[in-house]
Amino acid sequence: MSTYVAPIKITNGELSEEFIDKFDTFLFDCDGVLWLGTHLLPSITETLSLLESKGKQLIFVTNNSTKSRKAYTHKFADFGITVKEEQIFTSGYASAIYVRDFLKLQPGKDKVWIFGQSGIREELGLMGYETLGCDDPRLNEKFDAKTSPFLKDGLDNDVKCVVAGLDNDINYHRLAITLQYLQQDGVAFVGTNVDSTFPQKGLILPGAGSMIESAAFAANKRPAYCGKPNMNMLNTIISAFNLNKQKCCMVGDRLNTDIRFGVEGGLGGTLLVLTGIETEERAVTKTDEYPNPKYYINKLGDLYEFTH
Amino acid sequence: MSTYVAPIKITNGELSEEFIDKFDTFLFDCDGVLWLGTHLLPSITETLSLLESKGKQLIFVTNNSTKSRKAYTHKFADFGITVKEEQIFTSGYASAIYVRDFLKLQPGKDKVWIFGQSGIREELGLMGYETLGCDDPRLNEKFDAKTSPFLKDGLDNDVKCVVAGLDNDINYHRLAITLQYLQQDGVAFVGTNVDSTFPQKGLILPGAGSMIESAAFAANKRPAYCGKPNMNMLNTIISAFNLNKQKCCMVGDRLNTDIRFGVEGGLGGTLLVLTGIETEERAVTKTDEYPNPKYYINKLGDLYEFTH
Numbered sequence: 001m002s003t004y005v006a007p008i009k010i011t012n013g014e015l016s017e018e019f020i021d022k023f024d025t026f027l028f029d030c031d032g033v034l035w036l037g038t039h040l041l042p043s044i045t046e047t048l049s050l051l052e053s054k055g056k057q058l059i060f061v062t063n064n065s066t067k068s069r070k071a072y073t074h075k076f077a078d079f080g081i082t083v084k085e086e087q088i089f090t091s092g093y094a095s096a097i098y099v100r101d102f103l104k105l106q107p108g109k110d111k112v113w114i115f116g117q118s119g120i121r122e123e124l125g126l127m128g129y130e131t132l133g134c135d136d137p138r139l140n141e142k143f144d145a146k147t148s149p150f151l152k153d154g155l156d157n158d159v160k161c162v163v164a165g166l167d168n169d170i171n172y173h174r175l176a177i178t179l180q181y182l183q184q185d186g187v188a189f190v191g192t193n194v195d196s197t198f199p200q201k202g203l204i205l206p207g208a209g210s211m212i213e214s215a216a217f218a219a220n221k222r223p224a225y226c227g228k229p230n231m232n233m234l235n236t237i238i239s240a241f242n243l244n245k246q247k248c249c250m251v252g253d254r255l256n257t258d259i260r261f262g263v264e265g266g267l268g269g270t271l272l273v274l275t276g277i278e279t280e281e282r283a284v285t286k287t288d289e290y291p292n293p294k295y296y297i298n299k300l301g302d303l304y305e306f307t308h
Numbered sequence: 309m310s311t312y313v314a315p316i317k318i319t320n321g322e323l324s325e326e327f328i329d330k331f332d333t334f335l336f337d338c339d340g341v342l343w344l345g346t347h348l349l350p351s352i353t354e355t356l357s358l359l360e361s362k363g364k365q366l367i368f369v370t371n372n373s374t375k376s377r378k379a380y381t382h383k384f385a386d387f388g389i390t391v392k393e394e395q396i397f398t399s400g401y402a403s404a405i406y407v408r409d410f411l412k413l414q415p416g417k418d419k420v421w422i423f424g425q426s427g428i429r430e431e432l433g434l435m436g437y438e439t440l441g442c443d444d445p446r447l448n449e450k451f452d453a454k455t456s457p458f459l460k461d462g463l464d465n466d467v468k469c470v471v472a473g474l475d476n477d478i479n480y481h482r483l484a485i486t487l488q489y490l491q492q493d494g495v496a497f498v499g500t501n502v503d504s505t506f507p508q509k510g511l512i513l514p515g516a517g518s519m520i521e522s523a524a525f526a527a528n529k530r531p532a533y534c535g536k537p538n539m540n541m542l543n544t545i546i547s548a549f550n551l552n553k554q555k556c557c558m559v560g561d562r563l564n565t566d567i568r569f570g571v572e573g574g575l576g577g578t579l580l581v582l583t584g585i586e587t588e589e590r591a592v593t594k595t596d597e598y599p600n601p602k603y604y605i606n607k608l609g610d611l612y613e614f615t616h
Contacts, residue, residue, distance in 0.1 A: 143476070175514045197526055206483045207526065210483070211522060214518045214522035217504050217522075218515065220504065
């Protein structure tokens with residue numbers, strides 16, 4: 001148990017500048033912080049420009065594995081924000097790095113079965129891995145053990161890993177073949193992110209974790225989870241940019257994922273924004289359920305608005 | 309921990325007759341005991357006739373929730389075996405009884421959302437419950453929160469329970485709406501059976517449990533499971549037939565479901581058949597992992613063959 005330190009609310013220009021000056025690198029969660037669905041939050045472009053003009057490094061960290069980093073740059077561009085692919089970390093990319101650097105699978109030789117969407121396939125493809133499953137249209141056919149093209153000639157012995165994530169096209173065919181690979185000896189099991197749900201248009205929808213846990217329960221095998229708040233994701237970012245943790249601040253809208261990610265990762269700071277699902281009351285309440293942020297602010301754009 | 313009593317292997321006519329004479333009622337698991345998929349096992353018809361000629365009561369107990377009891381009688385008839393609907397207990401039927409007798413939902417007023425197949429819908433329908441979901445073809449359409457007919461006019465406030473089971477047509481639309489109902493206060497959550505997998509044509513395929521756990525993880529809510537080895541199922545059978553437990557014997561091919569069901573239920577006897585996935589070695593090995601049966605036999609048909 002760490003001692004409770006009351007979170008500081010950023011409410012004026014002086015506090016904003018003091019906060020910004022403390023850090024060299026800002027890690028941003030995206031949905032709920034920069035935008036809500038298809039709606040950009042106020043003064044976001046100005047805030048990001050302000051930070052860049054002060055020489056800060058900006059990194060965007062999302063648990064969404066359905067899009068590749070390249071596809072994410074287009075999403076930013078649609079909001080009028082220019083970011084490089086290198087500034088983006090998705091849980092799909094984190095999973096691909098895990099496959100390469102931790103599992104040490106060999107591109108051109110070892111293959112990966114994907115239960116998930118194209119974001120994972122594209123990231124693994126860029127690293128030279130052949131993948132199976134994913135959005136292969138033959139998986140949309142009704143499952144029949146006798147006719148499935150993924151069983152007819154037997155499983156592919158070169159598959160050494162299953163990567164599982166959110167799949168809007170989940171069906172019995174995908175679950176059944178995923179389980180066949182998970183039952184093989186020596187096939188590793190990687191989950192993009194543990195989130196049981198995610199918010200969309202006022203609804204709480206089933207998340208990657210709820211699908212991955214289904215496969216885990218069937219296979220009686222635990223996945224290695226890669227997204228926030230797992231430290232695999234943070235360690236990868238720290239090492240890729242050779243960052244000084246003390247000079248990094250995690251900015252997010254969820255206490256239990258984003259703020260936990262920053263606190264447990266030993267980053268110098270955490271900033272909670274109240275544009276997502278958290279309330280001011282929860283931000284300052286001391287509990288064992290989640291860590292408190294070091295700073296919080298009504299909306300990220302206030303950093304700009306307070307100083308202009 | 310109970311004391312270990314070595315299981316008795318039935319290997320001749322004398323042991324067969326002694327075994328049969330001990331019990332008035334035999335509860336049979338079906339797949340792996342009477343048949344394997346579409347293949348009837350040897351001397352099954354003769355064995356069942358022998359038991360009936362001796363005045364024994366035969367009850368068939370299956371965790372398969374996809375077919376109704378009525379549909380199951382047709383499956384028996386296809387094998388040339390005549391059974392009455394009343395002799396069959398499926399986990400779908402057990403779930404319907406749970407909804408009626410334990411949750412005490414009111415037919416004609418309270419409704420049930422089904423994440424599963426027609427076996428559940430038919431059993432609830434026979435009890436007078438209106439059901440939603442299940443094999444409604446509109447759930448085969450790709451999920452879109454804006455257009456889903458199950459969300460457009462809001463959720464149905466009369467739904468007081470979700471019953472979940474094996475669903476070969478599982479998709480995101482079904483998972484998403486199931487989760488919306490599970491998030492409602494006062495909506496109960498019933499799972500047909502906990503089996504994580506089931507064997508089919510030499511494969512181990514995802515079972516009801518793996519789908520139900522997906523919904524449970526998303527909703528952060530635990531289901532009340534109804535199939536074997538849960539005692540809800542056994543208590544229902546005992547009370548429906550007013551049985552003397554000491555004179556009942558459970559016959560099955562799985563130690564951890566069928567035999568556990570009989571042992572934990574306090575039945576007078578249990579018989580393991582080796583035509584399923586268990587081996588003789590496992591049948592007689594003392595372990596904390598599963599209970600041992602009181603009797604075991606190579607195949608159920610031996611009961612007839614040894615005496616004729």
